[in-house]
Amino acid sequence: MSKYHAQLFTRVAASAIFMAATxxxxxxxxxxxxxxxxxxxxxxxxxxxxxSLGGVVYAPQxxxxxxxxxxxxxxxxxxxxxxxxxxxxxxWDGPNSWxxxxxxxxxxxxxxxxxxLVVPELGLFMSKAGNLVVNWLAxxxxxxxxxxGGMIAYYFEQTGAEGSVSSDSEGYSQLLDILxxx
Amino acid sequence: MASGDQINxxxxxxxxxxxxxxxxxxxxxxxxxxxxxxxxxxxxxxTPLDNLVGVLRANIERPVDHPRGELxxxxxxxxxxxxxxxxxxxxxDIALTVIEDPEPGNPAHALIRCTNSTTGELRKLTxxxxxxxxxxxxxxxL
Numbered sequence: 558m559s560k561y562h563a564q565l566f567t568r569v570a571a572s573a574i575f576m577a578a579t580x581x582x583x584x585x586x587x588x589x590x591x592x593x594x595x596x597x598x599x600x601x602x603x604x605x606x607x608x609s610l611g612g613v614v615y616a617p618q619x620x621x622x623x624x625x626x627x628x629x630x631x632x633x634x635x636x637x638x639x640x641x642x643x644x645x646x647x648x649w650d651g652p653n654s655w656x657x658x659x660x661x662x663x664x665x666x667x668x669x670x671x672x673x674l675v676v677p678e679l680g681l682f683m684s685k686a687g688n689l690v691v692n693w694l695a696x697x698x699x700x701x702x703x704x705x706g707g708m709i710a711y712y713f714e715q716t717g718a719e720g721s722v723s724s725d726s727e728g729y730s731q732l733l734d735i736l737x738x739x
Numbered sequence: 740m741a742s743g744d745q746i747n748x749x750x751x752x753x754x755x756x757x758x759x760x761x762x763x764x765x766x767x768x769x770x771x772x773x774x775x776x777x778x779x780x781x782x783x784x785x786t787p788l789d790n791l792v793g794v795l796r797a798n799i800e801r802p803v804d805h806p807r808g809e810l811x812x813x814x815x816x817x818x819x820x821x822x823x824x825x826x827x828x829x830x831x832d833i834a835l836t837v838i839e840d841p842e843p844g845n846p847a848h849a850l851i852r853c854t855n856s857t858t859g860e861l862r863k864l865t866x867x868x869x870x871x872x873x874x875x876x877x878x879x880x881l
Contacts, residue, residue, distance in 0.1 A: 634764050642759055644808035650757065651779055682769040683759035690769050701769060701866060712770065712866035719867055 618673060626669040627691075630679040642683045655687035664704040664724050665689045672729050674736075676700075695737040702732075713737050746837045746849055748821040752780035753788065753879070755795045761813040763880070770869035772816070776861040778851040780837070785847035788817070792881065798844050815879040822875035823851055827868045832856055835864075 622629050628636055642657045649656075668674075682690040684703055692701035698715035709728060710721045715737045722728035746752070760772035772778075781791050795812060803809040820837045827835045834856040842848040851872075853864040 634762075638758060638762065641809070645759070645810065646807040649759070649808065649810060678765055680762050680765050680767050680769070682762070682771060684769075684771040685775055690771050692767070692769055694767075699770075699870065701771075703771065710866075712870070714867075714870055717867055719865055 621673070621675065624670055625666060626673065626675070627666045627679075630669065630676065631681050635679065635681045638681050639689075642681075642689075645683075650685050654685045657683055657689065658687045658706065660706045661688040661704040664706060664709070665691060665702075668702075668704065668709065668724065668729065671726070672733060674733070698737065700737055711735075742839050742841060744839045746782065746820050746839060747784075748819075748824060750820050751783045751817055752820060752823070752837065752849055752851075753783060753791060753795075754778065754780050754816040754818070754876070755799055755812045756814045756816055756878075757799065757810055758813050763813050768816075768873060768878075770866045770873055773851070773869035773872045774864050774866050776853055776863055778864075780849050780851055781845060781847040782839075782849050783817075783847070785841075786845075788815075788879075791847060794845050794847070812881055814881055816873065816876035817879050818872060818876035823872055826871035826875065827853075827864075830865065830868055833862070833864065833868060834859075835868075 631639065639657075639662070645656060647655050676693040676695075678693060680692045682692065684690050686705070688703050688705050690701060690703045692699055694700070695713075695715065698713070700714070701712045703710040704724065705721070707724055708721045709724050709732060710719075711732060712719045713735070718735065722731045754772060756768060756772060761768040781795065783791060786794060792812075792815070795815075799810060799812055801807060801810045823837055824835055827833045832855065834854045836852050836854075838850050838852055840848050840850045851864075853862055854860060855862045
């Protein structure tokens with residue numbers, strides 16, 4: 558990673574988990590990596606500790622694990638699913654279905670660690686090609702990402718947008734710019 | 740009727756949803772289950788749904804100690820063929836067909852085939868169209 562990218566990635570926007578007032582379950586969340594600018598205002602939330610607004614509490618980015626945010630968001634159930642995917646060999650869904658790609662999983666982990674994106678009820682899936690697929694609901698509409706190694710394929714039900722970006726800082730920024738708000 | 744023949748639009752087909760495509764805890768799946776060039780489905784007109792469950796389990800499921808990994812069917816997606824065809828009606832680049840493809844272990848087996856409407860070549864179904872198919876389907880828990 559270049560020095561430029563290292564600096565880019567450390568510039569994390571003010572970000573937050575909305576915590577349910579009663580407990581620790583993240584119910585709505587969004588945090589944006591900042592690419593030079595201060596991120597899109599509609600995505601980035603306040604990082605003020607304990608700020609209460611409308612029955613939800615904003616938690617600071619510091620409340621999140623410093624690494625492997627994907628595992629944190631997936632939770633124990635998601636991690637068990639991931640283990641199950643990893644046990645499947647070629648042919649699990651007939652011809653041309655492939656085992657889970659470790660490169661795809663690494664790409665997903667890197668994406669969440671670098672962007673610090675926090676989403677509610679992250680679902681983990683696997684495509685026939687063996688790529689890790691994640692999805693969540695943003696304002697009731699599906700947002701889905703497939704980590705294809707060097708690329709990230711995206712689909713936003715809300716707008717019908719579908720395409721792919723490179724799995725690097727430039728691609729992350731492009732994706733965060735168009736990602737529907739939770 | 741023979742392999743490759745198109746299936747009547749009034750028929751229903753089911754897609755077996757394995758864990759990579761369906762999360763029972765979240766009650767949510769991924770359009771990836773249908774975002775493929777060819778998608779395996781089974782016809783309830785050939786084998787009634789109750790019997791199909793056994794057929795699909797015999798063909799797909801593997802026990803926990805299986806060398807190729809455990810696999811259980813987490814549910815079924817039941818959808819009418821007409822809804823599958825309608826899902827791509829607004830996408831001029833895509834042609835969808837649902838065709839017979841009987842197999843020795845599953846005479847009801849069929850394929851949802853996605854082709855480029857201009858060249859006729861197989862192509863991967865878009866997630867948007869796949870999502871519309873998912874939305875038209877009824878989830879049958881097992």
